[in-house]
Amino acid sequence: MKSEAAENLDPIAISEQQFDRAARHVKGLKRGLVDFLKKPKRVNIVNFPVEMDDDSVQSFQGYRVVHNRVFGPSKGGIRYHPDVTMEEVVSLAKLMTWKCALVNVPFGGAKGGLVCDVKALSERELRRITRRFTSELFDELGPHQDIPAPDLYTGEQTMAWIFDTYDKLHPGFNNRPVVTGKPIEMGGAYGRREATANGCLFATERFLSRGLIPERTDVAGARVAIQGFGDVGAVAAHAFHRQGAKIVAVSDSKGAIYDANGLDPAVVEEFKAASGSVVGLADTMTITNQELLELDCDILLPAALGDQIHAGNAADIKAGLVVEGANNPTTPAADRILQARGIYVLPDILVNAGGVTVSYYEWVQNQVNEQWDYDTTTEKMRAKIHAATDAVFDRWERFVVGEEDSGDGRPDFRTVALVIAIERVAHATLMRGIWP
Numbered sequence: 160m161k162s163e164a165a166e167n168l169d170p171i172a173i174s175e176q177q178f179d180r181a182a183r184h185v186k187g188l189k190r191g192l193v194d195f196l197k198k199p200k201r202v203n204i205v206n207f208p209v210e211m212d213d214d215s216v217q218s219f220q221g222y223r224v225v226h227n228r229v230f231g232p233s234k235g236g237i238r239y240h241p242d243v244t245m246e247e248v249v250s251l252a253k254l255m256t257w258k259c260a261l262v263n264v265p266f267g268g269a270k271g272g273l274v275c276d277v278k279a280l281s282e283r284e285l286r287r288i289t290r291r292f293t294s295e296l297f298d299e300l301g302p303h304q305d306i307p308a309p310d311l312y313t314g315e316q317t318m319a320w321i322f323d324t325y326d327k328l329h330p331g332f333n334n335r336p337v338v339t340g341k342p343i344e345m346g347g348a349y350g351r352r353e354a355t356a357n358g359c360l361f362a363t364e365r366f367l368s369r370g371l372i373p374e375r376t377d378v379a380g381a382r383v384a385i386q387g388f389g390d391v392g393a394v395a396a397h398a399f400h401r402q403g404a405k406i407v408a409v410s411d412s413k414g415a416i417y418d419a420n421g422l423d424p425a426v427v428e429e430f431k432a433a434s435g436s437v438v439g440l441a442d443t444m445t446i447t448n449q450e451l452l453e454l455d456c457d458i459l460l461p462a463a464l465g466d467q468i469h470a471g472n473a474a475d476i477k478a479g480l481v482v483e484g485a486n487n488p489t490t491p492a493a494d495r496i497l498q499a500r501g502i503y504v505l506p507d508i509l510v511n512a513g514g515v516t517v518s519y520y521e522w523v524q525n526q527v528n529e530q531w532d533y534d535t536t537t538e539k540m541r542a543k544i545h546a547a548t549d550a551v552f553d554r555w556e557r558f559v560v561g562e563e564d565s566g567d568g569r570p571d572f573r574t575v576a577l578v579i580a581i582e583r584v585a586h587a588t589l590m591r592g593i594w595p
């Protein structure tokens with residue numbers, strides 16, 4: 160066991176550290192506004208009973224946190240996981256505010272979580288749990304109020320149940336925009352399923368094209384290791400592979416597989432669908448998730464849980480570039496270690512913002528019951544991700560050449576992205592005028 164003991168992994172403490180690091184570069188930010196921006200606007204904790212398939216009754220706890228609504232209705236995924244805590248959901252809601260601000264999507268930040276182990280539940284149980292959770296939140300949700308989306312261990316089916324429940328409780332309205340990430344036949348957007356992963360690729364390509372890593376100006380030929388093989392990780396494997404990258408390793412909750420010659424994502428996907436895991440695929444070496452993170456590769460793409468790169472393993476990361484498909488995969492201590500080692504980290508609020516961007520497009524289409532085609536949606540999203548990547552890179556360059564006083568030396572990309580987002584939210588708050 161390596162020395163990660165001293166690191167405080169409390170999600171709220173981490174989000175505050177990240178905020179404070181950035182906020183000191185935001186000029187004229189008043190103390191009271193800092194306090195407001197650091198805290199969630201609203202925290203809902205709900206407990207409810209559900210009848211299980213064996214006639215027993217089980218109690219579940221869920222959270223829905225709204226952090227900020229300065230730019231519009233709050234937006235954020237709902238995750239189902241046994242380790243979900245209120246603190247984690249609060250920190251993820253904040254991340255959504257900064258993400259939407261960074262890509263100029265007119266939503267505020269929210270997040271939801273339900274403490275449950277999806278793998279131990281039947282589909283009928285999941286449906287009852289989801290319906291009850293949605294009904295407990297009742298008027299907290301709404302097409303112009305708070306709009307959920309998929310996250311860890313939730314997907315199109317979960318979103319369909321949330322929509323149906325909300326629609327039953329609010330008859331007589333076009334309720335489609337109450338939730339995004341819906342199945343296509345229920346008003347989902349073409350390209351939403353692929354959006355987060357495509358966004359990871361677009362941000363990476365744009366970043367590399369700026370030439371900061373001279374020997375690597377595009378993803379073709381790059382050796383890529385991906386942690387997580389779900390909605391983000393598996394689709395990212397396809398997206399990077401299509402552009403000529405070599406996917407040397409992928410993983411899921413059961414372990415990781417490695418092939419120096421490169422994996423075929425379609426073959427891995429087929430194997431996982433049949434066997435339940437990527438582990439065991441013929442002609443691959445089984446390694447641990449820890450070993451995957453420390454592989455000698457060009458791009459490391461965490462696309463699973465938070466806190467995966469921390470004080471205990473950051474010194475062993477060998478990738479030249481970390482691309483954060485997951486939310487919060489890198490702790491502040493790891494950020495500092497990676498920065499000192501010259502390893503660039505493209506932050507979650509930029510890299511995985513393709514998901515919320517296309518969720519916004521789904522919401523727009525739902526207002527008028529239209530459906531755009533895949534290319535239209537994806538190209539609009541690409542433009543937004545490119546613009547946000549350029550904004551971060553350009554601002555970072557200005558810090559480097561000293562046009563702005565960076566205070567503690569060269570900031571990392573996370574800090575710069577947060578500076579831009581905090582400035583935008585703070586400015587909009589003041590433009591609206593503090594109520595009353």
Ligand code: NAD
Pocket residue numbers: 309310311312313355386387388389390391392410411412413448462463464465484485486511512514515
């Ligand atoms: P998912 O449930 O579809 O997939 C999660 C993957 O992580 C699965 O392959 C699972 O096996 C793997 N995993 C779980 N525990 C693991 C462990 N201990 N070690 C390694 N792998 C493990 O979830 P997702 O939607 O792909 O979300 C993944 C991450 O991306 C999360 O951090 C989420 O917040 C973030 N994210 C998702 C979206 C989206 O549109 N789905 C958008 C933005 C950010």
